[in-house]
Structures are given as structure tokens and as C-alpha cells.
Amino acid sequence: MNAADGMSGAAIRVEGLRKSYGERTAVRGLDLAVASGRICGLIGPDGAGKTTTMRIICGLLRPDAGVARVLGRDSAREPRAVREHLGYMPQRFSLYPDLTVAENLRFFADLFGVPASERVRREAELMEFSRLGPFRKRRAGQLSGGMKQKLALSCTLIHTPEVLVLDEPTTGVDPVSRREFWRILRELAGRGLALLVSTPYMDEAGLCDEVVLMHEGRAIARGTPDEVAAAFPRRLLEVRGAGLPAALAILTASPRRGVKVHRYGDRLHVVHDDAAQTAEVARLLAGAGVELHPVAPGIEDAFVELMTAPAGGEATP
Amino acid sequence: MSGEAAVFARRLTRRFGDFTAVESLDLEVAGGEIFGFLGANGAGKTTAIRMLCGLLPPSGGEARVAGCRVGRDTGALKRRIGYMSQRFSLYEDLTVLENLEFFGGVYGLGRAELAARADELLPRLGLDAERGRLTGSLPLGYKQRLSLGCALAHRPRVLFLDEPTGGVDPVARRGFWDLIYEQAADGVTVFVTTHYMDEAEYCGRVSIMVQGRIVALDTPSGLKDRTGGADMQDVFLRLVDA
Ligand SMILES: Nc1ncnc2c1ncn2[C@@H]1O[C@H](COP(=O)(O)OP(=O)(O)OP(=O)(O)O)[C@@H](O)[C@H]1O
Ligand SMILES: [Mg+2]
Numbered sequence: 001m002n003a004a005d006g007m008s009g010a011a012i013r014v015e016g017l018r019k020s021y022g023e024r025t026a027v028r029g030l031d032l033a034v035a036s037g038r039i040c041g042l043i044g045p046d047g048a049g050k051t052t053t054m055r056i057i058c059g060l061l062r063p064d065a066g067v068a069r070v071l072g073r074d075s076a077r078e079p080r081a082v083r084e085h086l087g088y089m090p091q092r093f094s095l096y097p098d099l100t101v102a103e104n105l106r107f108f109a110d111l112f113g114v115p116a117s118e119r120v121r122r123e124a125e126l127m128e129f130s131r132l133g134p135f136r137k138r139r140a141g142q143l144s145g146g147m148k149q150k151l152a153l154s155c156t157l158i159h160t161p162e163v164l165v166l167d168e169p170t171t172g173v174d175p176v177s178r179r180e181f182w183r184i185l186r187e188l189a190g191r192g193l194a195l196l197v198s199t200p201y202m203d204e205a206g207l208c209d210e211v212v213l214m215h216e217g218r219a220i221a222r223g224t225p226d227e228v229a230a231a232f233p234r235r236l237l238e239v240r241g242a243g244l245p246a247a248l249a250i251l252t253a254s255p256r257r258g259v260k261v262h263r264y265g266d267r268l269h270v271v272h273d274d275a276a277q278t279a280e281v282a283r284l285l286a287g288a289g290v291e292l293h294p295v296a297p298g299i300e301d302a303f304v305e306l307m308t309a310p311a312g313g314e315a316t317p
Numbered sequence: 318m319s320g321e322a323a324v325f326a327r328r329l330t331r332r333f334g335d336f337t338a339v340e341s342l343d344l345e346v347a348g349g350e351i352f353g354f355l356g357a358n359g360a361g362k363t364t365a366i367r368m369l370c371g372l373l374p375p376s377g378g379e380a381r382v383a384g385c386r387v388g389r390d391t392g393a394l395k396r397r398i399g400y401m402s403q404r405f406s407l408y409e410d411l412t413v414l415e416n417l418e419f420f421g422g423v424y425g426l427g428r429a430e431l432a433a434r435a436d437e438l439l440p441r442l443g444l445d446a447e448r449g450r451l452t453g454s455l456p457l458g459y460k461q462r463l464s465l466g467c468a469l470a471h472r473p474r475v476l477f478l479d480e481p482t483g484g485v486d487p488v489a490r491r492g493f494w495d496l497i498y499e500q501a502a503d504g505v506t507v508f509v510t511t512h513y514m515d516e517a518e519y520c521g522r523v524s525i526m527v528q529g530r531i532v533a534l535d536t537p538s539g540l541k542d543r544t545g546g547a548d549m550q551d552v553f554l555r556l557v558d559a
Contacts, residue, residue: 045486046456091484135359142333145403145480146358146512171484172403174358174512175550176558200486201513203550242538263491265518265548266537300487307488 011036011163011194012057016066019052026052028217029066034194034210036162039185041208041225042198043299045307048214050198051091054165057196058088070163087161091168093152097141101132101151104140105158112159119158126154129180146172153181157188164188166197170204182207202300211299213306220306225299232297232305237281239268243289250284262304269301321384323348323475323506324369328378331364338364340529341378346522348474351497351507353517356526357557362510363403365526366477369508370400383475383506396424399468403479403510405460409453413444413463416452421470431470438466442496458489465496476500478509482516494519514550523549525556532556 010033017030027049034040042050055061057068059079068075070082095104105126109119127133130150135143140151149172156166170178182204189195189209197208205211206225213221213228221228239247248268251261259281260271270281282292324346331339339361346352356362367373369382371394380387383397407416414435421431439445442462447455452463461481468476478497482490490513497519501507509520517523517537524534533540533556537549546552 043486045489046458131358144359144363150358168484172358172480172512174356174557175514175553177358178512179554200484202487263519265515303486304488307486 009036010034011071012040012165012196013069014053014057014066017053017056017063017068018065019049019056019061019063025217027056027063030214030217030219032196032212032219034163034196036192036194037189038209039189039195039197039207041205041211042196042214043202043205043211043303044198044214047216049217050214051167053214054088054167054196054198055090058086058165059083060088085161086163086165087156087159088164089153089156089166089169091171093149093156095140095148095152095155098139100137100139101143102136104151104155108155109158114159122158122160123154125184126157129184130154130177146174146177149173150177150181157184160188160191160193162193164193164195164197166195168198168200170199170201178204202298202303205299205303213303215306221302229297229299229302232302234271234273234297234305235278236295236297236301237270237272237278238293238295239270239285239290240266240293241290244268247285247288247290250288251281254284256280260308262301264300269295271301271305322346322381323350324352324380324382324508326365326369326378326380329365329368329375329380330377331361331368331373332376337529339368342531344524344531344534346506346508348506349501349504350522351501351509351520353520353523354508354510354526355512355517355523355553356510357528359528360526361529362526363479366400366479366508366510370398370477371395372400383473396471397474399471399473399476401464401468401476401478401481403483405464407452407460407464407467409451411452412449413439413452413455414448416463417466417470420467424471426471434470434472438469441499442466443492458485458492461485461489461493462496465493469500473505475506475508478507480510480512482511482513490516514548514553517549517553525553527557 012034014030014032017027019027030053044050056063057075059075059082062076071085073081075082105123132151153169170181185195199205211225211228212219221231258273259277262269322345324344326342326344329339329342342365354362368375369380369387371387371391374388382394385394385397417435418431421434439448444462482493497507522536524531540552544552544555546555
């Protein structure tokens, strides 16, 4: 297994990556490094370039410029060698619909050359996370959407490569299984694997060692989840309570310059800049039946702010 | 609940061989309500929705949707409901407008009516600028809004949305929920599944399903009180992981 000494020893290392499809530029100058034993989250809206980046790393797509290396090998020049050490779960993973759950797992285990004893041990572990045990004999085509996703994940994790690249692995997976799944990922990292994972779930972003926020083909923020959240430059007021709909109506009816309101489940986050605005919001909401608390921003606040603010950042040549 | 329920099910059951996917489902959703139909993977949500939409015959029990008896008034039922499936099927090689017209046409909307409806829907969905674009080239969030539009083309009274926001970022999901709220404000009943627990908070009431059965049904705050969960994520973990 590779040593994990920063950039130079990184298991996955991407430098100056660029890729266009005709007129559309998917990745415009991306740097990225994931050390062994670490989970890196690739976060960003649809079309940010996450899948393209992952496919280049896996040697399935050639970059126009820049380089992606896995365990020191250039993915574009030695795709076979790279793939021997790497597990990849694409966004649309194809299972064999006519094979049963157990047969699909068996198929992928054979494909990856997993020895029988190892396969049995691993399968037991994966059945526990996926709760697919009772459905071993069911054909994959007859599973529910989330069950298919969990089987696809299990097929990817049946072997233990040194590097794992997972493209939105938990879409459609229920909260209980997502929690179990992240336990497995953490354990794999503990064994020294390097993991690159994309996800639309901000709670999962918070479980990564490092996140890279991608937007329009670039990294616009990166660091530990706490660092990314802390880089949020504005004040935040959390509004909760029975009067939430009324509060939302009041705030929408009297928009204030520079004040943004976002609904997060059972609370509102009011984004603003200074104490005068804090007081103003408090005045507007007095008597609305809500409680107001200043809160520290989370990664979702940072994400939403960065995505809804006008694009800035590095210049494009 | 006043008047006839928009969605009503009693002892609704579906078996596949000797496996029971939906077991004796009882449900009543009022007109204009946003009802969150939550549950574990494989709990039977899609199966139940497919029965309620008249796409899958029940093995037992009965259901009424938008005043139609499921399994009897099938034609009328299809005209009164809209359905966006978990794996929605748009034509990737048609433009945005063509997809909307195609799905509206299926419901028998005439040319002039289709054009008027498209002019009304596309701006509301934020898709007006994309009307001539090929659907296959659109980001997922746009496709989701277009699928919603296709399900709405014939002005249904009850809307079934099976994981409409799967796989998109928080900003896109919030935009989608604004559209759901607009529909509910127009009196449309919304029956929606999701695995994002923040979205469960946007529903008037939610049910939580495990292995074919509803194990809890209440308002989000009622469920939090009952289970002692801090938020819906917590409630879900407590009820489903029990
Ligand atoms: N045609 C079929 N034959 C056999 N079993 C089936 C069939 N269709 C569905 N099932 C089973 O019925 C159960 C319920 O599936 P369903 O798709 O309704 O779940 P769901 O609640 O929608 O799950 P998810 O959250 O993963 O979408 C699953 O165990 C599934 O494997
Ligand atoms: Mg389903």
C-alpha cells in the first residue's frame, strides 16, 4: 500500500485537468489529491464535472490537458494497470437483471478474482449493510430501486482494491442503509484505501476527511468539511418554531437587500451581513411565533451560498 | 378531513408469489394535502404507488383515487392523476417542448390546448429558455422538472411523485419543492416519496413504511414528539432501525 505523505505520495493525484466535449467544457483546470486512508468528497451541482473527473481518473476517458495518476501511474497511458488497483462504481451501474442477488455478487467476485474464503467473509459483511440477505435468491431485475443501488455497491465492494472511486453511490438509498454504508467506507479507509466519493447529500459531505466543491469544472472551495463551512463569509440566523410558515411569508413579502432566506427542513436560515440586519430580521419576525438563534454555518450553507452567488474565482485563459 | 379523500386505500395488498410487498395498507389523504410516503428501501412504496395509479393490479383490498375506483374506472383515473416514476422516462432525442407535447397528447389534449399549456408550464418550471433543447443534453435537475411538467400537462388533481429529487444538489431540490408547493396551492394533492429527510419536513403529513406496512403516520412534528427524534432523519432511524 502506498505511503500517505501529502501530495507527492497521494494515491490519487490530478493536476491541471481539462476536458471538453465539443463546445462544452466539463473540467477546466482541476487539481486534486487523495492520500491513502482518506475519504475525499467531490461535491457540486449537476454538470460541475464530477463524473468526467472520475472517468478520467479511472482511465475511461482521456483528458485534453493535465494528468491523473493513480498510485503513481498515468491513467491515460496505463489504464489497465490503473484499473487493476482501482474499484469504480459509475452512476449507472449495470447489474445482471436475470441473475439473482447472490449470483450477481458471485459474478463480480469472480471477475475481480476474489478468493472463495475472502468472498464469503466479504459477502456476509455486505449483506449486513444492505439488508439484502433475505433476498439472496431474488432476481436483480425484481429489486426495488434502492435495493438495486445497494446491490451495485456491494458488487463494487466485493473486492478490496487500493483505490475506490464512487460516483453518487447512495442516490436512492434510505437513511438507515446510508449510515451503514458510510461505516463501511470509513472502515475501508482505516485499512488504508483511498476513496473519492461524489454525493448530493450534504450530511455525507460532512463525513469526508476532505471535500472539494466543484462548480463549472473548477474547484471553488476545498478543505475539511469544517474548514469549508468556516469559509462561509456571512452571518446566519436560524429560525425555528410553529410560526415558520408565517415567518417565511413575512420575510419573502419584505425582501431586504443582501438578506437571503433558505428553508432547511423544519427551520429557516437567514443569511445576512451585519448586526443591523440581524436586528431588522428580529424586528420583522417579532410575534410570528418563532425563535431566532445565531448559528455557525454548516457545509450545506456554504454550498448553497457558493452555488447561488454569482460565479467568481480563478480566471480562465 | 372533510369531503371525499383524494387518496383512499383500505387493506390494499400486493403479493409477488409468496412474498408480500404491500400488506394491508390503510391510507386517507385529503385534497390539496402534501403527503410524504417514506420508507426503507424495498418497503413497498413504488409498488403501492403503482397500484394507486392503476398500473399494477392489487392482490387484495380496495382503493379510490380522485373519486375513481382503482381497478374499475381506469380510464377516468388516468386522466385525473399525474405520475412521475422513480426512473422517469423522457424521450432523450426529443426537445423539451416535444416531450411536453407528447405526454400531453397521450392524455388527449388538442394542439391549441397543448401549445397554451406549454406556454403556461415552461416558464413556471424554469424551462422556457430550454424549450428547443434536446432533452438528453439537459442536466438531471432540468429533466426532473420536465418530468414534473409532463405529469402535469393534463392538469391532474392528484400527483404521484416517486423520488422526484433523487441525485440532485440541495439548491435544485429546493427549487423543485417550490414547484410542488405551487401545485398544492392550486389545490393539487401531492403524494411524494423521498429519501431526503429534510424534504419530509416539507410535507403536511408523512407515513413511514417498513416491510410492506405503515409503522407510523402523522405530521412531522407529531412524529418527532412521539419518538423523541430531534429531526426527521432521527425519527426515521429510530422507527426503521428498531
Ligand atoms: N415484479 C416483482 N417480483 C418480485 N418482487 C418484486 C417485484 N416488484 C417488486 N418486488 C419486491 O417488492 C418489494 C417492494 O418493492 P418497491 O419497489 O415497492 O420498494 P420501495 O419501497 O419503492 O423501495 P425503494 O425505496 O428502494 O424504491 C421489494 O422487496 C421488491 O424486491
Ligand atoms: Mg421505490
